[in-house]
Amino acid sequence: MYAFNYEYDFIEKAFPRETSHTDHLAKNFDKFCDESEDNTLGFMRFYASLSDRYKRILIDYILNESEEMSIGGEWEKYSTQPEKDCEYVKNL
Numbered sequence: 001m002y003a004f005n006y007e008y009d010f011i012e013k014a015f016p017r018e019t020s021h022t023d024h025l026a027k028n029f030d031k032f033c034d035e036s037e038d039n040t041l042g043f044m045r046f047y048a049s050l051s052d053r054y055k056r057i058l059i060d061y062i063l064n065e066s067e068e069m070s071i072g073g074e075w076e077k078y079s080t081q082p083e084k085d086c087e088y089v090k091n092l
Helices: 010-014 019-035 039-049 052-064 072-078 082-090
Strands: none
Touching (some): 010 052, 019 039
């Protein structure tokens, strides 16, 4: 869902400790969006290109800090097995 409604500055917010890589990540994201049919597909391609470490950082940001999508403690509203689902997403 986040791919449909991401914040314009999600890279800076999700990767604040990775300042040396932020510009590189932003350029990669822009490239994927430019090469894709739409920005949603660009986001998905960008996500797929990330290392496992960066995927975990982004997932943690989306689930816990994103202004648009954070579900944090409200995960139960979206799942019948929140513990299993949350662990699955975190382990991607």
